[in-house]
Amino acid sequence: MYIDHRAGHLLNNVSLYLYCNATRVIRQSILKIAETDFVRSAIEEQANLSAFKEKPTPVVLAGVFAIGFSYIIGWPAIAALGILSVKLHDPWIVIIGGPVTYGLSHLVFLLGMYLSGAVYSMIFLRWLARVSMEKLLCWANR
DSSP: OOOOHHHHHHHHHHHHHHHHHHHHHHHHHHHHHHTSHHHHHHHHTTOOSGGGGSOOOHHHHHHHHHHHHHHHTTHHHHHHHHHHHHHTTOTHHHHHHHHHHHHHHHHHHHHHIIIIIHHHHHHHHHHHHHHHHHHHHHHHTO
């Protein structure tokens, strides 16, 4: 069997070229993202999760309860409708009830996010942006 070593050398050069270009594009993208106001302010202000140490308000607790309740009335309720539909030999129970129950579940989830999610989501996202971008910037600047 004859192996052309020149073709392997050419393939290695092409692979190296593609790797270097991809790395350059990723580094440039990281630096561009780091220039955004959101990331810059999160890094400058040393965004942290200290707000999660405080006792949650009743509104936040109601929101968390609504989110949890939405999971209960989501797929388990639809599965129960499916079982009921099979037992009663009436497919319309799940055909109509399934989408209605799923829609209600989604609305309850959105209510929960509205009640509890906005403030805490922003705190978490700022912290996540700071931590991840600090690590990515260390890699991009080496």
